[in-house]
Each structure stands twice: as C-alpha cells, then as structure tokens.
Amino acid sequence: MREISTLTIASYTTKPEGVNPMLELRKGDDILSTVGGITSITEAQAILKDKLDAENFSKISKITNTEALIKIANAINMCAPDHVFINTGTPEDQQWIRDYSLSQEEEAPLTKAGHTIHFDLPQDQARLVNQTYYIINEGEEMSSLAKSLLRPEALTYIKEYMPNVMQGKTMIVGFYSRGPVGAAAALPAIEISSSGYVLHSAEILYRNCFAAFDAEAARTGLFFTNVHAEGDNTSADVPNARILMDRSWGTTFSTFCTYAGNTLLLKKGNHRFSVDYATYYKLEEQLSEHMFITGMTGPGDRITFFAGAAPSGCGKTTTAMVGSHFIGDDLAQIWLAEDGTMRAINPEKGIFGIVEDVNQEGDPNLMDCLRGDGTEVIWSNVLVNDGVPYWAGNGEETPQSGVNFQGEWFPGKTDAEGNPAPISHKNSRCTLLASAIKNHATDLAEDPAGVPVKVVTYSGRDADTMPPVWVAKNSNEGVVIGASIVSRATATEVGATGVRRQPWANAPFIPGALADYMKAQFAFYNSAKFSDNNAPIMAGLNYFLTHENRGSNEAGILGEKKDVRVWLGWLELFAHGDVEAIDTPIGYLPKYGDLKILFAGIDKEYPRELYDMQFALYIDNILGRIQLQKDAYSKEPGIPQTLFDVYNQQEKDLLSLKEQFGAIALPQMLAA
Ligand code: SPV
Ligand code: MN
Numbered sequence: 099m100r101e102i103s104t105l106t107i108a109s110y111t112t113k114p115e116g117v118n119p120m121l122e123l124r125k126g127d128d129i130l131s132t133v134g135g136i137t138s139i140t141e142a143q144a145i146l147k148d149k150l151d152a153e154n155f156s157k158i159s160k161i162t163n164t165e166a167l168i169k170i171a172n173a174i175n176m177c178a179p180d181h182v183f184i185n186t187g188t189p190e191d192q193q194w195i196r197d198y199s200l201s202q203e204e205e206a207p208l209t210k211a212g213h214t215i216h217f218d219l220p221q222d223q224a225r226l227v228n229q230t231y232y233i234i235n236e237g238e239e240m241s242s243l244a245k246s247l248l249r250p251e252a253l254t255y256i257k258e259y260m261p262n263v264m265q266g267k268t269m270i271v272g273f274y275s276r277g278p279v280g281a282a283a284a285l286p287a288i289e290i291s292s293s294g295y296v297l298h299s300a301e302i303l304y305r306n307c308f309a310a311f312d313a314e315a316a317r318t319g320l321f322f323t324n325v326h327a328e329g330d331n332t333s334a335d336v337p338n339a340r341i342l343m344d345r346s347w348g349t350t351f352s353t354f355c356t357y358a359g360n361t362l363l364l365k366k367g368n369h370r371f372s373v374d375y376a377t378y379y380k381l382e383e384q385l386s387e388h389m390f391i392t393g394m395t396g397p398g399d400r401i402t403f404f405a406g407a408a409p410s411g412c413g414k415t416t417t418a419m420v421g422s423h424f425i426g427d428d429l430a431q432i433w434l435a436e437d438g439t440m441r442a443i444n445p446e447k448g449i450f451g452i453v454e455d456v457n458q459e460g461d462p463n464l465m466d467c468l469r470g471d472g473t474e475v476i477w478s479n480v481l482v483n484d485g486v487p488y489w490a491g492n493g494e495e496t497p498q499s500g501v502n503f504q505g506e507w508f509p510g511k512t513d514a515e516g517n518p519a520p521i522s523h524k525n526s527r528c529t530l531l532a533s534a535i536k537n538h539a540t541d542l543a544e545d546p547a548g549v550p551v552k553v554v555t556y557s558g559r560d561a562d563t564m565p566p567v568w569v570a571k572n573s574n575e576g577v578v579i580g581a582s583i584v585s586r587a588t589a590t591e592v593g594a595t596g597v598r599r600q601p602w603a604n605a606p607f608i609p610g611a612l613a614d615y616m617k618a619q620f621a622f623y624n625s626a627k628f629s630d631n632n633a634p635i636m637a638g639l640n641y642f643l644t645h646e647n648r649g650s651n652e653a654g655i656l657g658e659k660k661d662v663r664v665w666l667g668w669l670e671l672f673a674h675g676d677v678e679a680i681d682t683p684i685g686y687l688p689k690y691g692d693l694k695i696l697f698a699g700i701d702k703e704y705p706r707e708l709y710d711m712q713f714a715l716y717i718d719n720i721l722g723r724i725q726l727q728k729d730a731y732s733k734e735p736g737i738p739q740t741l742f743d744v745y746n747q748q749e750k751d752l753l754s755l756k757e758q759f760g761a762i763a764l765p766q767m768l769a770a
Contacts, residue, residue: 117535117688118295121378123320125346126235126249128327133256139164142171143277149174150182152491154692157184161273163312166288168422169323170271173290174255176256177327185272187306195270195301197292204356205476209485210300212474215504218357223479224525225359225366225410225606227591230341232609233368238345239303239611242734251286251704252342252351259338259353262326267292272300273305274364276372276445277313278429281546283384283431285372286314287322289364296326296361299476300531303448304364320373324363326352343367345374345609358450358478358529359590365450369429370607371510372445377614382434382621388604389430390414391442391549393423393539394670403669405430405442406555406639407580407603413557413641413662415451419463420662423539425549427451429447432551434622438629441548446550448531452522452590457493461660463536466530473534479503488742495523550632552673557639558585558600562647563719566657566712567665569637569672569679570684573623576636578744581616581687582727586642591713599730613736620738635673638685639665648711656712680769683757684720687713687765715763724749 109476136142146158161167174182183198184237185191200206205214208476225764231247247255266334269292277284286307307314315321317561329335331354339354341363348371350363359366372386393401401423403502408414426444434439451464458465467473475770481485483500500507503523533540538639542549556579563584570576580602587598599605601612608615623633641662653732668688672741673676681705691710696703724745731737 105542105745117269118122120373121345123346123348126349127232127253128254128349129249129253129344130172130176130323130347130349131349132253133260134684136168136175137173139168139507141622142168144175144634145171150184154182157186157474160308163315166315166321169288170290173325174269176260177264177269177325178262179269179292179293181268183268183270183303185270185306186308187272187301192301195294195297196200197704198268198270204293204295204645205298208477208482208487212472212473213487214476215479215482215487216385216476216645218479219331219333219336220504222339222355222360223503223523224357224590224592226339226341227356227606229339229594230360230440231343233342233344233346235346241605241608241610241612243605243612244609247342247715250343252541255340255342256351259340260327260351261354263329264292270294270297272297272306273308273311274300274304276304276364276368277311277443278544279307279314280439280548281306281312281431281437281443281548282319283433283548285318285320285322285368285375285387285544286311287324287364287368289324289362292325293326293328293361294357295476297354297409298337298356299362299450300364302474302476303362303446303450303529305447314711320348320375322350322368324350324352324367326363328356328361329354333358341367343370343609345371355595365446369445370609371465372431373604373607373615374609377610377618381542381618382627385432385618385622387430387432387602388428388607390418390423390427391425391444391551392418393542393549394666395422396674397671397676400674401545402553402556402673403442403549404553404666404669405432405551406557407583408557409559409585409588409600409603410590412559412603414583415449415464416461416659417662417666419461419535419537420666421729423531423542424535424537425539425543431604433548434625434627435548438627439550439632440628440634442551443546443548444532444543447533449535450527450529451527453489453492453526454522455491456489457491459493466536467530467567468528468533473530476529477526478529478729479523481507481521489526490520490524490734510742543559549632553669554634554636555619555639556580556583556603556637557604557641558583559642560584561586561587561642561644562681563716563723564638564640564684565687566641566643566661567633567637567639567668567688568682569669571685573633573636573687573741574620575744577616578741579625579636579638580619581731583724583742584723590665599727605707611736612734613738616741617738618738634667640763643712647729648714650711656708660700664693664699667696667699668692680720680765682715683755684715684749687768689769690765706745710764712745713765715755716753717752717761721752
C-alpha cells in the first residue's frame with residue numbers, strides 16, 4: 099500500500115459567520131469507529147490486508163485517503179462479511195455486481211435484454227419515515243418535522259444489530275461523486291452494502307469516481323459514508339429496520355430493508371447531509387434542493403433553465419422530461435457562481451422514477467426507454483407476467499395473471515381488508531440512466547460548470563387553492579412560495595395520510611431547524627452577488643386543481659399532463675420579459691391570450707371558461723392557506739420576520755380585493 103496522505107478538513111475547522119453553533123461537524127463519538135474499533139491507519143491496513151483477496155486489495159490500494167480507509171475497515175470489522183468486493187466502476191466490476199445481484203436473487207432477469215425485476219418486501223415499499231432518525235448530540239436543534247435519536251441511543255441500536263450482520267455475505271464498496279467531478283457543489287461519498295441491488299442501482303444513479311475519489315475528498319474537505327445491510331431480508335425483521343443518519347459525521351446506517359429510498363443512502367441520506375452543509379457551512383453560496391433541472395427552448399433557440407421543487411410523487415419527473423434539455427428529475431446542487439449566475443448540477447446521473455401513470459400520452463420519452471430496446475432498466479415492485487413488467491396507469495392491456503410485490507396476482511384479488519389488490523405498488527419504480535432519455539442534455543449535465551438557472555418553481559398537490567402558475571414579484575415572495583407548499587400525502591412514504599405542509603418540498607430532508615433553512619433561502623435569493631438580471635424568477639406551479647373545487651359540473655383534475663409544457667413555456671417567455679402579466683396580491687398571473695397561443699402550440703383549444711376556472715382567485719381559500727402557514731410558522735422558533743411580513747401584506751391586499759370584487763376574483767377583473 100502506498101503512503102497515506104493526511105486529509106485537511108478546511109470546511110470543518112473554519113466556521114463562517116452566521117453559522118448556527120448547533121450543527122458542529124465531527125462532534126461526539128464517531129459511531130462507526132466506536133463499533134468497528136479501528137482508529138488508526140495501521141490497524142485499518144491490517145484489516146484490509148487480512149479480509150480482502152489479492153485482487154480487491156490491489157484495487158483498494160489505489161485509494162490513499164486515510165479517513166476513507168479507516169471507515170471502510172471499520173465497516174468490515176463491524177459487519178464481518180465473508181468477502182469484500184471493491185467496485186472500481188469498470189465494465190467488469192459493473193458486470194460482477196449485476197451477476198452478484200442475480201445470483202443472490204435480489205434481481206431476476208426479464209425478457210427484454212438489460213431489464214431485471216427487484217421486489218422489496220411488502221412492508222418496505224417506500225421510505226420508512228417512522229424508522230428514519232437523525233443521530234444528534236445533546237442540545238442540537240432539529241427540524242420539527244423530523245425524528246431524532248441521541249447519539250448514545252443510536253450507538254445502542256448499532257451495537258445490537260450491526261455487528262456480524264454481513265456474515266455469510268459479500269460486502270461491496272463503491273466510490274461516487276454527487277455531481278460531475280470538480281463541480282463547485284459536488285461532494286464525494288462511499289456506498290457500502292451487502293446488497294448487489296443497492297450497488298447496481300448506485301452504478302446507474304451516481305457517477306462512480308473511484309479514480310478521482312482522493313482528489314475530490316481533498317478538494318471538498320469532506321465525504322459522506324453509507325453503510326447498509328439487509329440482513330436476512332424477512333418481513334419479521336422489517337420492524338427492526340432503521341435508517342440512521344449521523345449529521346455530525348456524515349455517516350448513514352441502514353438495516354433490515356431493501357427499498358432504495360431506505361438503503362441507497364447516497365440519495366436522500368446524503369441529500370440531507372448536503373442540505374445541512376449548504377445551510378450551515380455555505381450560507382448565501384449554496385443550496386441543496388429536492389428539485390428537477392430542465393431546459394426549455396424559447397424564441398430564437400435560446401435555452402432557459404428551470405430548477406423546480408415538488409414533493410415526492412407530485413409530477414417532478416414528468417415536468418423535468420417536458421424540457422427540451424432535461425438534466426435531472428430529483429435533486430439539485432445549486433451555487434451562486436463567480437459570474438453572478440445561479441448554477442445547478444444534478445448530483446445524480448440516473449432516474450429512480452415512479453412508474454404509476456407513466457404512459458405514451460404523458461411520458462413518451464420515458465416510455466421509449468421502458469418499452470423500447472437498448473436501455474438497462476431495474477424495475478421494482480411492478481407486476482411481471484411472462485417476463486414482461488406491467489404497472490397501473492400504463493395505458494396498456496392488463497394481463498390476467500402475474501407476480502408482484504405481494505406474490506401471485508389475479509384479477510379480483512383482494513387484500514386482508516377486502517380492498518382490490520393493485521397490479522403494482524403505487525411507489526413501484528424504474529431505475530435507468532438519465533442519458534437514455536431522448537431529450538437528456540448529457541453534455542450539459544456532465545459539465546462541472548452546471549447550467550445557469552433563470553426560473554425556480556415550487557409545486558405541490560393542491561386541489562382547491564392556487565392557480566396553475568403564478569410568479570413572485572420579488573425574491574422574498576419567492577422564498578415564501580417555497581415555504582408555503584402544501585401537498586396531499588403520496589405513496590412515497592409508508593404510513594403518510596392527509597394534506598400536509600411541505601416547505602420547499604424538501605422538508606423530509608431538512609435535518610436542522612426550519613428557521614435556519616429559511617434564513618439560508620432568504621440569504622441566497624437576496625444575495626448582492628447576483629449580477630444584473632441574473633437572479634432567477636421564482637414561481638408557483640399547481641397541476642392538481644379539480645373541477646369540483648372550481649364550481650364545474652365535471653369531475654377530476656382541470657387539464658392534463660401535457661399542459662405542463664404551456665405553464666413552463668409561459669414562464670420561459672415571462673423570464674425574458676416577452677409577455678406581460680396580471681399583477682395580483684399573490685404575484686403575477688398569465689394573460690389568457692398568451693396562454694391560448696401556447697396551447698395552440700400543443701394542439702389544444704384553450705377555452706376562456708377553463709382559464710377563468712384555473713386563474714380565478716378563490717380569496718377565502720388563499721386566506722385560509724395563509725392562516726394555516728402563519729399558525730404553523732409562528733409555533734416554530736426563530737422564523738425570519740420577512741416571512742410574516744409577506745403573508746401580512748398578501749392578506750391585506752387580498753382582503754381589499756375581496757371587498758372590491760367579492761370572494762372569487764376573475765383574472766379579467768384584476769387586469770382591469
Ligand atoms: C422520493 O421519494 O422523493 C424519491 C425516491 O425520490 S426516494 O429515494 O425514496 O426518496
Ligand atoms: Mn425525491
């Protein structure tokens with residue numbers, strides 16, 4: 099093994115002004131090392147030499163980062179696998195992982211070349227929010243929406259369940275970059291798991307950076323570490339499953355589950371750490387968001403980039419793929435660049451997309467990959483009949499039999515409560531490379547410079563209150579749009595029901611106090627470092643208004659999936675000053691004539707009555723929503739007064755509008 103260089107942790111030791119002392123990195127016991135028992139590089143090297151065969155030892159010898167080697171050795175010492183496989187991301191190593199996953203029956207081949215099926219246990223079909231905890235130190239302020247565990251309690255769990263958990267198994271170790279290597283907001287991470295499926299997914303979803311890992315860890319001053327063990331993978335074990343995230347040490351532990359949202363913690367586990375890092379260590383410089391990134395082509399072939407937040411299961415992937423230059427569908431690492439522009443990269447390079455309701459009509463490009471040839475796809479929790487996957491809402495004929503996440507399926511099958519058993523789970527997913535999608539702008543997505551973002555959007559599942567699109571008049575109002583997202587619960591979290599507040603659609607992934615995150619939003623979007631005209635416009639989007647809530651005789655959602663193109667198209671024009679808008683208390687609304695033209699562009703009539711239903715301000719609903727937010731935020735300590743100022747002003751203006759026009763203000767009244 100080569101000489102081990104010492105890592106300098108610049109970002110950890112110097113704390114910028116304004117940082118909340120409540121999040122101190124490297125504070126308290128490093129649980130992985132406490133349980134693994136290894137503290138020096140000499141001990142770590144001895145373990146690696148002892149436990150790795152010659153080939154894998156030779157691979158790991160290329161990694162010189164002392165801390166990384168100690169962490170890997172600790173994971174080995176703790177989990178006691180029979181074998182260790184070091185994944186360097188070569189085609190041979192990738193193939194080994196695919197074969198391993200098949201040999202362990204974590205995946206099974208489907209008829210189409212490159213397609214496999216993976217089933218998670220029926221109890222493990224989505225993020226296990228009630229079994230997900232942040233590991234914290236005594237006295238640390240936490241998000242009121244998250245669960246936390248004090249360090250000693252977490253240590254007790256890990257000591258009980260993780261030692262020897264990989265006996266009889268192979269541990270796989272992979273090195274990834276969350277973003278194009280070298281990008282200002284990219285961070286490296288290590289994924290360690292006994293699951294071939296988890297590493298197979300990691301290879302599709304993240305950039306393997308084995309060769310660049312040392313340099314990236316040195317450049318950024320930190321990396322994250324994820325340790326997952328599925329154990330025996332039985333339903334009886336799922337109650338013992340835990341997803342534990344050590345904020346102070348950037349380490350995650352995941353046990354007794356397989357669903358990628360619970361196990362591939364490169365994704366939401368490390369996203370949470372990135373949110374912490376941006377909030378407490380990169381104030382005014384960076385944001386870490388639950389956002390798609392996509393480009394829309396406007397007049398003269400200009401490309402305008404959007405970054406948009408939406409809660410899980412609310413159409414983020416569909417929106418992203420509507421763009422002419424699709425970059426990412428789930429996460430965005432954002433920074434304010436030297437040139438005064440807002441830049442974004444996708445920390446991922448693949449899609450872990452919900453398949454329910456994906457069909458030719460709404461998602462033609464994704465369908466080409468799913469039903470066409472030539473794309474590697476890992477399917478999860480769908481129905482398989484004769485080697486072919488089927489899912490609810492695919493717009494195709496449903497077979498009369500098959501196997502899904504609940505075993506044999508047949509028409510008329512019911513669950514224990516007598517409800518019809520679905521052909522596929524609502525959160526069943528497909529995992530594939532983003533570059534397989536026809537409109538993916540792969541070169542731009544791989545550029546460490548990121549793409550310049552001109553439009554930021556926020557959306558939820560809101561059946562009765564906000565219009566399909568509206569634009570904040572300034573950045574404070576924009577931040578408040580993000581703070582005010584509400585959404586109906588979706589199938590992406592186990593046990594979630596009802597309508598809930600979903601601040602920035604990022605709330606499930608904000609570890610610290612919401613007030614701190616909000617301050618970071620105000621600081622970023624109001625930064626004086628934005629050059630002229632380069633601060634983004636900020637908008638709300640809502641695809642879920644219903645006929646019922648707009649006094650119509652019809653039922654269901656107003657409009658359809660493909661209308662997204664119009665809402666984004668209008669924002670593209672508005673961002674460049676190419677269309678005028680109606681000034682209202684909640685922000686700027688589109689004019690009917692401009693939308694009619696854009697609808698004609700997607701071959702649709704756009705009747706005036708539909709516009710009126712979509713854009714009339716239902717003032718009491720909006721006031722009710724503001725009150726809900728004010729009540730909730732006033733219980734949260736330290737919320738910036740600016741938020742309340744914006745709400746109060748909107749309330750005042752809405753009340754005077756109501757006095758003038760009544761409870762329902764039609765857009766043409768406002769335009770007058
Ligand atoms: C989401 O639920 O927001 C996802 C999938 O993107 S998961 O990995 O489960 O978070
Ligand atoms: Mn997501």
